[in-house]
Amino acid sequence: MIYIVTAFHVEAKPLIEHFDLKKLYEPSKFQIFSGNDILLIESKEGIVKSSIATTFAMTKFGAGSKDIALNIGICGAVENAFSKGDIILCNKIINHHSKKAFYPDILIQHSMKEATLESFMHPVKKESLPVEIEGDIVDMESAGFFEAASIFLPLHNVHCIKIVYDFLDFEKINLVEIQNLIKQSIPHIESLINSLLKLNLEFCSNAPEIDNIPLLVNKLKNSLHLTAYMTNELESLLKDYIIRHKKLPDSIFEFFEVQINSKKEGKNYFDKLRKILLS
Amino acid sequence: MTSSEKSFLAKHFSHVYIEKAVLSHPVTIKILENLQNSQIVKIDNYKEVFCRARQNYSLQEKSKKLILAKKWGEFLYPGPSICHNFGYDNFFYTSNILNCIYSCEYCFLKGMYSSANVVIFVNIEDYFKEIDAVLKNKPLYLSVSYETDLLALEKIVPFSSAWIEYAASKQNLTIEIRTKSTNFQALENLKPQDNVILAWTLSPQEIIEKFEHGTPSLSSRLYAIKKATENGWKVRLCFDPILYIEDWKSIYEKFLKQVFGEINPDKILDISLGLFRIPKDYLKRMKKAFANEITSFPYEESQNIYTYPKELKEEMTNTILLKLREFVLPSKIFVI
Numbered sequence: 001m002i003y004i005v006t007a008f009h010v011e012a013k014p015l016i017e018h019f020d021l022k023k024l025y026e027p028s029k030f031q032i033f034s035g036n037d038i039l040l041i042e043s044k045e046g047i048v049k050s051s052i053a054t055t056f057a058m059t060k061f062g063a064g065s066k067d068i069a070l071n072i073g074i075c076g077a078v079e080n081a082f083s084k085g086d087i088i089l090c091n092k093i094i095n096h097h098s099k100k101a102f103y104p105d106i107l108i109q110h111s112m113k114e115a116t117l118e119s120f121m122h123p124v125k126k127e128s129l130p131v132e133i134e135g136d137i138v139d140m141e142s143a144g145f146f147e148a149a150s151i152f153l154p155l156h157n158v159h160c161i162k163i164v165y166d167f168l169d170f171e172k173i174n175l176v177e178i179q180n181l182i183k184q185s186i187p188h189i190e191s192l193i194n195s196l197l198k199l200n201l202e203f204c205s206n207a208p209e210i211d212n213i214p215l216l217v218n219k220l221k222n223s224l225h226l227t228a229y230m231t232n233e234l235e236s237l238l239k240d241y242i243i244r245h246k247k248l249p250d251s252i253f254e255f256f257e258v259q260i261n262s263k264k265e266g267k268n269y270f271d272k273l274r275k276i277l278l279s
Numbered sequence: 280m281t282s283s284e285k286s287f288l289a290k291h292f293s294h295v296y297i298e299k300a301v302l303s304h305p306v307t308i309k310i311l312e313n314l315q316n317s318q319i320v321k322i323d324n325y326k327e328v329f330c331r332a333r334q335n336y337s338l339q340e341k342s343k344k345l346i347l348a349k350k351w352g353e354f355l356y357p358g359p360s361i362c363h364n365f366g367y368d369n370f371f372y373t374s375n376i377l378n379c380i381y382s383c384e385y386c387f388l389k390g391m392y393s394s395a396n397v398v399i400f401v402n403i404e405d406y407f408k409e410i411d412a413v414l415k416n417k418p419l420y421l422s423v424s425y426e427t428d429l430l431a432l433e434k435i436v437p438f439s440s441a442w443i444e445y446a447a448s449k450q451n452l453t454i455e456i457r458t459k460s461t462n463f464q465a466l467e468n469l470k471p472q473d474n475v476i477l478a479w480t481l482s483p484q485e486i487i488e489k490f491e492h493g494t495p496s497l498s499s500r501l502y503a504i505k506k507a508t509e510n511g512w513k514v515r516l517c518f519d520p521i522l523y524i525e526d527w528k529s530i531y532e533k534f535l536k537q538v539f540g541e542i543n544p545d546k547i548l549d550i551s552l553g554l555f556r557i558p559k560d561y562l563k564r565m566k567k568a569f570a571n572e573i574t575s576f577p578y579e580e581s582q583n584i585y586t587y588p589k590e591l592k593e594e595m596t597n598t599i600l601l602k603l604r605e606f607v608l609p610s611k612i613f614v615i
């Protein structure tokens with residue numbers, strides 16, 4: 001699943017249209033859209049709300065380690081080194097208020113610029129910029145999003161993508177322009193998503209037998225009346241065996257059928273199985 | 280790695296994380312000269328990046344990042360009992376660099392750290408100061424390439440040369456630089472020092488291909504060793520770790536024949552021989568990050584160290600030792 005968190009509907013709309021997402025009508029405090037293995041949630045403005053929305057989505061929909069989370073939205077640029085519409089993958093995200101810094105793991109190539117982002121609780125104007133600001137760009141959500149998402153997912157799967165909209169000079173917000181800027185960025189975002197999917201698929205995939213271990217262990221636990229300690233040991237022995245031999249031991253299926261009449265008998269069978277798995 | 284994998288992964292050191300305190304350190308500046316296309320990210324402390332929760336070590340190995348930092352506190356550590364001290368009393372090791380550009384599947388570093396990224400402590404001058412102070416009271420035998428392969432990173436940061444130049448002026452210091460690199464060229468202009476041991480880890484080509492990812496081939500390592508001995512350097516050969524694999528007997532026999540077909544044993548200072556062994560806790564962590572033939576072997580534990588079961592261990596050691604003695608005097612062989 002790809003989790004996308006945006007602050008406002010105007011940022012979400014082009015993504016909803018492009019990925020053909022449909023509104024979820026389950027009761028929730030948030031507007032949620034889904035489809036094609038993507039779930040988009042609108043958090044509204046601010047670090048805290050972004051963090052709450054991210055946590056809500058990832059808890060409710062059961063985020064797993066191969067899932068991806070993206071925070072997408074507009075930002076203000078501190079430096080004139082950027083231009084309106086520049087699409088930026090953040091390599092450092094700072095919560096201006098707690099001074100906590102977060103670092104996504106950028107393991108793949110991408111077509112965006114990179115920068116440090118600083119998240120504030122309030123809108124920042126050029127004339128009132130704090131002197132100690134470290135970010136090249138600023139927003140009001142990313143730090144909350146990142147802190148929350150990185151509790152659920154590995155760091156290479158959590159990213160903040162920001163599109164430069166203003167230069168902290170508070171020009172009047174133009175909704176159509178924002179939508180267009182997001183729309184223009186979609187090819188870059190899509191290509192990042194594809195690379196992340198490839199990374200997770202190609203390098204994090206287990207042998208199918210390993211995925212079946214919990215099932216096998218459960219069966220053997222019941223048939224051999226194993227204690228919790230034996231069950232744990234069996235799980236690790238099975239995993240090691242499969243890694244070494246690239247398959248299950250042929251004789252393992254015989255152990256599913258045994259009838260146990262005493263604890264001692266169970267232990268004898270377990271020892272036998274152990275010996276096989278150590279070979 | 281195939282070219283399609285390469286094409287979507289970011290290059291090694293695509294990002295350099297630099298502690299603000301060392302941004303203008305001369306070593307930092309030198310390193311960045313070679314990494315002009317890398318993204319620079321400023322940090323307060325290397326642990327912010329290196330010790331983050333939820334890093335995926337095995338994925339990070341595909342695209343290692345560089346972290347430049349300043350080392351504080353302790354600079355020298357007593358040599359661990361699972362390493363050989365080669366008869367030296369004051370055996371210490373030091374770590375200018377954490378982690379390695381190579382990726383050996385048996386490497387203990389995979390169980391030691393939660394990150395595959397490489398940390399370089401740029402303030403080498405502070406290491407030297409600390410050692411100066413220790414040398415006033417006692418001689419030192421120092422392993423300087425303990426948590427990395429220093430010579431393999433010489434093009435990024437010339438620390439092997441720096442250590443050799445430092446050692447040149449210190450009579451009661453002996454340093455060992457252990458490597459799998461063939462980058463002897465980088466040292467060729469230096470004068471061989473009596474108190475510097477260049478130690479090459481050698482493995483059969485079959486093992487290199489299967490488990491020592493990214494490292495040079497056996498024949499190119501042998502070529503580098505030959506050059507080093509011809510140039511007058513003290514060279515140690517490390518057959519360590521010896522690994523149990525199918526056909527290990529014939530593979531290691533063929534290997535020793537090849538090594539001593541190329542290298543004159545008289546030109547070698549000594550040889551260390553050790554079977555794969557690893558602290559219990561490290562193996563536990565390695566297993567979580569990696570599942571491979573090495574981490575999944577049913578080892579035996581003794582004093583918190585995992586190694587091969589006693590009988591197998593004895594058989595392997597004796598077989599290899601016997602073969603080795605056909606080429607080398609027993610007095611030159613250190614077994615651990």
Ligand code: SF4
Pocket residue numbers: 378379380381382383385386387388426427428459
């Ligand atoms: S060369 Fe040495 S330090 Fe580097 S990965 Fe291999 S075993 Fe580890």
